[in-house]
Amino acid sequence: MAGLAFAKKRNLRVYVLGGGSNVIFTGNLDGLVILVELKGISFQADTVQAAAGENWHALVQKTLDQGLFGLENLALIPGSVGAAPIQNIGAYGLELRERFARLTAVHRSTLETRCFLSEDCEFDYRYSVFKGPEAENWVITDLTLTLSHLDKPVLSHEGLQHLLECQKVEPNARSVASAVIQMRRQKLPEPEQIGNVGSFFKNPVLSVTVAKHLKTAFPAMPFFALDARVKLPAAWLIDQAGLSGRAVGDIQVSKQHALVLINKGGGRAEDLLQLLAEIVSVVRSKYGIDLELEPVFYP
Numbered sequence: 001m002a003g004l005a006f007a008k009k010r011n012l013r014v015y016v017l018g019g020g021s022n023v024i025f026t027g028n029l030d031g032l033v034i035l036v037e038l039k040g041i042s043f044q045a046d047t048v049q050a051a052a053g054e055n056w057h058a059l060v061q062k063t064l065d066q067g068l069f070g071l072e073n074l075a076l077i078p079g080s081v082g083a084a085p086i087q088n089i090g091a092y093g094l095e096l097r098e099r100f101a102r103l104t105a106v107h108r109s110t111l112e113t114r115c116f117l118s119e120d121c122e123f124d125y126r127y128s129v130f131k132g133p134e135a136e137n138w139v140i141t142d143l144t145l146t147l148s149h150l151d152k153p154v155l156s157h158e159g160l161q162h163l164l165e166c167q168k169v170e171p172n173a174r175s176v177a178s179a180v181i182q183m184r185r186q187k188l189p190e191p192e193q194i195g196n197v198g199s200f201f202k203n204p205v206l207s208v209t210v211a212k213h214l215k216t217a218f219p220a221m222p223f224f225a226l227d228a229r230v231k232l233p234a235a236w237l238i239d240q241a242g243l244s245g246r247a248v249g250d251i252q253v254s255k256q257h258a259l260v261l262i263n264k265g266g267g268r269a270e271d272l273l274q275l276l277a278e279i280v281s282v283v284r285s286k287y288g289i290d291l292e293l294e295p296v297f298y299p
């Protein structure tokens with residue numbers, strides 16, 4: 001709150017940072033950077049309330065330790081609790097919105113505190129109002145989730161189901177969390193070792209009609225149901241366009257997972273922007289699909 005008041009008084013632009021796992025810095029920042037380090041977790045009946053500065057994965061583990069289930073599919077997603085609603089984090093068949101109860105946020109210029117319910121957040125695939133029209137307006141201070149004492153894991157993700165079957169383990173919250181952690185470790189480079197922000201593009205979401213046209217032109221194109229629409233893996237588009245492993249300077253499309261761009265050490269913002277422009281342009285000309293960026297760019 002003091003930081004926001006300071007910025008308001010001096011008319012400074014505010015940049016909010018949680019874990020920094022989904023932000024690309026392309027230049028120096030002119031303004032005040034506020035690192036959200038609010039701490040505290042409390043449990044009441046089947047709900048958990050966590051302050052924005054708590055680590056997301058640590059929260060998932062704490063809920064499991066408390067015998068509260070429902071977050072296991074979202075294990076090991078990097079970053080803070082406060083950032084989780086921003087893009088409605090999701091993985092392995094589950095999105096945050098399915099466990100969301102409410103959040104508290106402070107307005108960056110009026111300093112008003114407000115409670116947001118699910119309908120106020122306009123959650124969608126990798127989207128909320130905090131990534132849209134309200135992107136520059138609020139600082140999330142805490143998040144409340146509704147979980148369950150019943151251990152009934154979500155097993156809709158094919159790869160997850162398959163791994164549990166192969167391991168011959170009973171599907172429960174803990175085995176799902178372990179399987180998710182194992183799959184993530186195999187597929188995604190650790191940002192501490194190899195710089196990356198996870199998925200660089202959102203998976204395109206299309207109407208069923210558009211998907212049918214594409215399927216006729218590209219019979220091998222995979223689709224997944226998403227509400228009344230379909231989701232198309234952006235990694236498949238990039239890979240099939242021959243861009244896996246493509247590099248500009250030290251920035252490279254990961255050979256393990258085409259949705260991830262890695263920094264091999266000396267990558268510069270210019271290299272990244274050039275590679276991004278190439279990927280977007282190649283995918284557009286081959287499939288007529290505009291890829292949308294997932295991370296946030298500062299400034």
Ligand SMILES: Cc1cc2nc3c(=O)[nH]c(=O)nc-3n(C[C@H](O)[C@H](O)[C@H](O)COP(=O)(O)OP(=O)(O)OC[C@H]3O[C@@H](n4cnc5c(N)ncnc54)[C@H](O)[C@@H]3O)c2cc1C
Binds near residue numbers: 036077078081189
């Ligand atoms: C290896 C890897 C794997 C990933 N896998 C997934 C995945 O499976 N699913 C998924 O959805 N995401 C994934 N991500 C993306 C990332 O983990 C999430 O977006 C995460 O929520 C970002 O948290 P953060 O605290 O690091 O946010 P930051 O990177 O610090 O910030 C991201 C955005 O949120 C804003 N923000 C942060 N905290 C607050 C706050 N308290 N109030 C208001 N605004 C705030 C920032 O201003 C910025 O705009 C992955 C990232 C990496 C590096």
